[in-house]
Every structure is written in structure tokens, then in C-alpha cells.
Amino acid sequence: MKLNFQLKNGKYGYKQGVAFQGNPVLSVYYDGADDMGIHLEMTGQGCRLFELHTSINWHELFYRLVYEYEVNITRLDVAIDDFVGYFKINSLVKKLKDNEVTSRFKKARHIENIVIEGGETIGHTLYFGSPSSDIQIRFYEKNVQMELDIDVWNRTEVQLRDLRAYVVAQVIADDVLPLGEIVAGILRNYIQFRIRRRQIKIKKMAFGSLLVELFGLCST
Amino acid sequence: MKLNFQLKNGKYGYKQGVAFQGNPVLSVYYDGADDMGIHLEMTGQGCRLFELHTSINWHELFYRLVYEYEVNITRLDVAIDDFVGYFKINSLVKKLKDNEVTSRFKKARHIENIVIEGGETIGHTLYFGSPSSDIQIRFYEKNVQMELDIDVWNRTEVQLRDLRAYVVAQVIADDVLPLGEIVAGILRNYIQFRIRRRQIKIKKMAFGSLLVELFGLCST
The missing domain is CATH 3.30.310 (TATA-Binding Protein)
Incomplete structure (x- = not known):
């Protein structure tokens, strides 16, 4: 599956970012300080967009985030x-x-x-x-x-x-x-x-x- | 009268700023784009600080701002x-x-x-x-x-x-x-x-x- 991400401005101290289909509701930010890694942001609408374009469910996503990528979760609604x-x-x-x-x-x-x-x-x-x-x-x-x-x-x-x-x-x-x-x-x-x-x-x-x-x- | 302003970070697109007595309630921002001039910000507490340290009243200040300096006023409470x-x-x-x-x-x-x-x-x-x-x-x-x-x-x-x-x-x-x-x-x-x-x-x-x-x- 080819995903369409478009460049946008940085945020939260990251110098650059991309938005899925150019829509800021599902964005990834990068190019921060060395220890900052990347930052994924999904609003409510971003969650709906994610459901539309992937076959994995929320349990599977969180399993990967928590146990495979070992991400730092700063906010969850x-x-x-x-x-x-x-x-x-x-x-x-x-x-x-x-x-x-x-x-x-x-x-x-x-x-x-x-x-x-x-x-x-x-x-x-x-x-x-x-x-x-x-x-x-x-x-x-x-x-x-x-x-x-x-x-x-x-x-x-x-x-x-x-x-x-x-x-x-x-x-x-x-x-x-x-x-x-x-x-x-x-x-x-x-x-x-x-x-x-x-x-x-x-x-x-x-x-x-x-x-x-x-x-x-x-x-x- | 010698006024004590201390350096602080910029804001609103201005790269640099100073705060009166190091207190951000009365700040001046500068070093923006060529047409941006300087930006004065006074909160409620900043107004009290201004009254304490100057002999001019509000009418005189506004007269100077409006008719002498011809400032652009973006917010007034x-x-x-x-x-x-x-x-x-x-x-x-x-x-x-x-x-x-x-x-x-x-x-x-x-x-x-x-x-x-x-x-x-x-x-x-x-x-x-x-x-x-x-x-x-x-x-x-x-x-x-x-x-x-x-x-x-x-x-x-x-x-x-x-x-x-x-x-x-x-x-x-x-x-x-x-x-x-x-x-x-x-x-x-x-x-x-x-x-x-x-x-x-x-x-x-x-x-x-x-x-x-x-x-x-x-x-x-």
C-alpha cells in the first residue's frame, strides 16, 4: 500500500513534518534534537482516517506501539x-x-x-x-x-x-x-x-x- | 530615570525581547522582519508596574502612543x-x-x-x-x-x-x-x-x- 504524505511545517520542537493526504489530523513530525525521535499525532478525525486506510485494528496498532516500537506516549484520549x-x-x-x-x-x-x-x-x-x-x-x-x-x-x-x-x-x-x-x-x-x-x-x-x-x- | 530591562526570548515573530526588571508582565520585543518595528506588551500587572515607575498618567501615555509614535494597537483591555x-x-x-x-x-x-x-x-x-x-x-x-x-x-x-x-x-x-x-x-x-x-x-x-x-x- 502506498501512503500519500505531504510536507508541512514542524511543531513541538521538530523542524519538519508530513501530513497524510495533506490533512494535519494525521501528522508525523521529525528532525528535532538527537534524542527526540519522531512524533506521531492523530486527532479524532485522524483516527477515522487511519481506520479507513489500514487493515489493522486498534489493538494491533497499540501492540506494535507499546511492545515493538516501545514508543513514549504523551497523550491518549x-x-x-x-x-x-x-x-x-x-x-x-x-x-x-x-x-x-x-x-x-x-x-x-x-x-x-x-x-x-x-x-x-x-x-x-x-x-x-x-x-x-x-x-x-x-x-x-x-x-x-x-x-x-x-x-x-x-x-x-x-x-x-x-x-x-x-x-x-x-x-x-x-x-x-x-x-x-x-x-x-x-x-x-x-x-x-x-x-x-x-x-x-x-x-x-x-x-x-x-x-x-x-x-x-x-x-x- | 534609569530603567532596568533584562534580556528574554522573542515572541510573536520577534527574535529578541527585554522585560522590565526581568518581569515578563512588561516586555518589549524587537528584531523581527523589516516592517515589524517593535512590540510593547503590558499585562494588568505590567500596568501597575508602569504606574509605580513613571510620573506620566494614562492619558499622556496614550497621547504619545497615538499621536506622536503613531503606533499600531492590536489589543487593549x-x-x-x-x-x-x-x-x-x-x-x-x-x-x-x-x-x-x-x-x-x-x-x-x-x-x-x-x-x-x-x-x-x-x-x-x-x-x-x-x-x-x-x-x-x-x-x-x-x-x-x-x-x-x-x-x-x-x-x-x-x-x-x-x-x-x-x-x-x-x-x-x-x-x-x-x-x-x-x-x-x-x-x-x-x-x-x-x-x-x-x-x-x-x-x-x-x-x-x-x-x-x-x-x-x-x-x-
């Missing part, structure tokens, strides 16, 4: 997409304010967009952790963000860095758990939504049902 | 600080959701931080306009942002770019209006908060009283 509407993001916000959430995070950040004419709220995002921390968990309305005419598309996204990214990459490489279970496991470990101050397994149930909806696993 | 609590930022959010706001902006964005243990909301920010647009207006709780033990410190900040920044710089240079009136005028022009769907001059009243509280005028 894994996500669950919900097209059914198992929960509303605003109802998670309400649970937070009602003190019905237990978490390893100390603070959460809620962002809502308001249409001034009419006063309607059209998008909710809920963050746990800061963008630069080792782990950030984001709940957001992908349909609103992308201005799509779809009733429900809620994305639950876990952004991992460095050692945490590597550990999850290894679990994917080992193929011991389905991707959805990995994400659900991280979520259960970090955030528990309770009902009436008595902890029940709502989170587990919700994400258990969500596994079939698993859509994206991306390394960006 | 002007702000009103409220230590009294003329309004709560959350009550502005409520007005938006109750459809009691008229604005030249189409959308607003509300951000709130929630302490997970207890569910308390500890900081509200309200944005009109995007960070990259010609004008953005921000309402935020400065005491929360800076983790200060002050009951009330609400900042209303107008961030202007390019031509809009230049026009306001000219008004300051011409010294025809107090700074507070300039900011209040911009706010009245862009956002009107109404009571019970009947437009009254609440905004004008609130910001009129705020003029004495004027704290910062910054070019960053």
Missing part, C-alpha cells in the same frame, strides 16, 4: 459516544450541585452557552480536572459542538497524559478488556454519581449499557 | 472593578436565561466552578463574544480567580482588538471622557439588561455608580 441519551449532561451538573457526586477530583467546571435572543441554553460541557493535568474527564454535547441536526450525541471523553496514557495503551495492547470496559473502569474509578446520598451502581449500569455504543478511541 | 457588589454575576446569568437581555452579541457563555465535596459553586464567569473576535466582554469574580479573602471583587472587562482598540485608545488620548465613562459607554452599546421585559436604564445607573470604583485600564 479515549471516549464513549452516547446516541441514546442515557443521561443529560445538565443532570450531572445538578447532581454535583446537590452534593450527590463523589470523586477523586476536587473541583468540576461547568460551561453552558446561552442564546441571548430567547435565553435558551444550547450546550453543556462538564470538566473534571484541568487540561494540563495527568487526567481530565469531559462530558459534552458533540451534536451541539458540531452543529449537527442529531437529537442526542453525548461524548464522555477521558484525556490521559504520560504514565497514565501509557498504562491504558498497554491495556489496549494486551487486549484483555474491550475498549468500552477500559473507559468505564476509569470513569468508575474517578467519579461516582450517587442517588439520594446513598451510593448505588448507577454509573456502572449506565456505562455498561453504553459499551455497545462505543465509537471512538483516539490517540491525539 | 479596559476594565471596571466593583468591590461593593452592584450586581452578582450569577444574577446576570439568570437574566440571560429569563430572556431579559438585549445585545449586539448573539451568544453568551457561562462558566461556573463547582466544589465536588459539598456541591458549592465558587466562581462565575460570563463571556460575550469569542476571545479572538474584535470585542469580547467578560464579567468575572476576580477574588475567586485570585483566591483572595475579599468578599466582593467583580471585574467587568472589555477586550478590544485592532480598529476597535485604536478608536478607544484615541478617546483616551483625547481625554474627553473619564475612563469609567468610556467603558460604561461600550457596555451600554453592546449589552442591555432589562427588568420584566421593559427596557430601563438599570445598566446606566449601575455603571454610573461604578465609575468611582474604576481601578484598571490596561493595554496588554
Whole structure:
């Protein structure tokens, strides 16, 4: 298979780069300092492009990355997409304010967009952790963000860095758990939504049902 | 007066820079392409530093910048600080959701931080306009942002770019209006908060009283 990569500018301290089909969503950077090697970057769209043009699956890719190439993984985003509407993001916000959430995070950040004419709220995002921390968990309305005419598309996204990214990459490489279970496991470990101050397994149930909806696993 | 500037790295395409007393809040960048001249950057703290070390006031500085040096102003932030609590930022959010706001902006964005243990909301920010647009207006709780033990410190900040920044710089240079009136005028022009769907001059009243509280005028 001949792959079409086009030259582009460098980034992250690398002097040069190439983008697959000229599209920066799937790029490789090189020509940095002696110990910098090369840097592969794939956004969410880059992951879809990769799936289109290769026959290997994600498990196989991660196996090669972790065990054959022994790469250094600086960031890995894994996500669950919900097209059914198992929960509303605003109802998670309400649970937070009602003190019905237990978490390893100390603070959460809620962002809502308001249409001034009419006063309607059209998008909710809920963050746990800061963008630069080792782990950030984001709940957001992908349909609103992308201005799509779809009733429900809620994305639950876990952004991992460095050692945490590597550990999850290894679990994917080992193929011991389905991707959805990995994400659900991280979520259960970090955030528990309770009902009436008595902890029940709502989170587990919700994400258990969500596994079939698993859509994206991306390394960006 | 001998001013102490220390060398630092370049930025914005300028190869070199100096920082006043080695503090990057007040920096000058130079050695760019032939037509790039030099670039002065002052953050809010840089403005305070400037006030400490010079005898000229803001009107005089802007007069020189606009009419003598004929500079190109790419960004200018002007702000009103409220230590009294003329309004709560959350009550502005409520007005938006109750459809009691008229604005030249189409959308607003509300951000709130929630302490997970207890569910308390500890900081509200309200944005009109995007960070990259010609004008953005921000309402935020400065005491929360800076983790200060002050009951009330609400900042209303107008961030202007390019031509809009230049026009306001000219008004300051011409010294025809107090700074507070300039900011209040911009706010009245862009956002009107109404009571019970009947437009009254609440905004004008609130910001009129705020003029004495004027704290910062910054070019960053």
C-alpha cells in the first residue's frame, strides 16, 4: 500500500513534518534534537482516517506501539459516544450541585452557552480536572459542538497524559478488556454519581449499557 | 530615570525581547522582519508596574502612543472593578436565561466552578463574544480567580482588538471622557439588561455608580 504524505511545517520542537493526504489530523513530525525521535499525532478525525486506510485494528496498532516500537506516549484520549441519551449532561451538573457526586477530583467546571435572543441554553460541557493535568474527564454535547441536526450525541471523553496514557495503551495492547470496559473502569474509578446520598451502581449500569455504543478511541 | 530591562526570548515573530526588571508582565520585543518595528506588551500587572515607575498618567501615555509614535494597537483591555457588589454575576446569568437581555452579541457563555465535596459553586464567569473576535466582554469574580479573602471583587472587562482598540485608545488620548465613562459607554452599546421585559436604564445607573470604583485600564 502506498501512503500519500505531504510536507508541512514542524511543531513541538521538530523542524519538519508530513501530513497524510495533506490533512494535519494525521501528522508525523521529525528532525528535532538527537534524542527526540519522531512524533506521531492523530486527532479524532485522524483516527477515522487511519481506520479507513489500514487493515489493522486498534489493538494491533497499540501492540506494535507499546511492545515493538516501545514508543513514549504523551497523550491518549479515549471516549464513549452516547446516541441514546442515557443521561443529560445538565443532570450531572445538578447532581454535583446537590452534593450527590463523589470523586477523586476536587473541583468540576461547568460551561453552558446561552442564546441571548430567547435565553435558551444550547450546550453543556462538564470538566473534571484541568487540561494540563495527568487526567481530565469531559462530558459534552458533540451534536451541539458540531452543529449537527442529531437529537442526542453525548461524548464522555477521558484525556490521559504520560504514565497514565501509557498504562491504558498497554491495556489496549494486551487486549484483555474491550475498549468500552477500559473507559468505564476509569470513569468508575474517578467519579461516582450517587442517588439520594446513598451510593448505588448507577454509573456502572449506565456505562455498561453504553459499551455497545462505543465509537471512538483516539490517540491525539 | 534609569530603567532596568533584562534580556528574554522573542515572541510573536520577534527574535529578541527585554522585560522590565526581568518581569515578563512588561516586555518589549524587537528584531523581527523589516516592517515589524517593535512590540510593547503590558499585562494588568505590567500596568501597575508602569504606574509605580513613571510620573506620566494614562492619558499622556496614550497621547504619545497615538499621536506622536503613531503606533499600531492590536489589543487593549479596559476594565471596571466593583468591590461593593452592584450586581452578582450569577444574577446576570439568570437574566440571560429569563430572556431579559438585549445585545449586539448573539451568544453568551457561562462558566461556573463547582466544589465536588459539598456541591458549592465558587466562581462565575460570563463571556460575550469569542476571545479572538474584535470585542469580547467578560464579567468575572476576580477574588475567586485570585483566591483572595475579599468578599466582593467583580471585574467587568472589555477586550478590544485592532480598529476597535485604536478608536478607544484615541478617546483616551483625547481625554474627553473619564475612563469609567468610556467603558460604561461600550457596555451600554453592546449589552442591555432589562427588568420584566421593559427596557430601563438599570445598566446606566449601575455603571454610573461604578465609575468611582474604576481601578484598571490596561493595554496588554
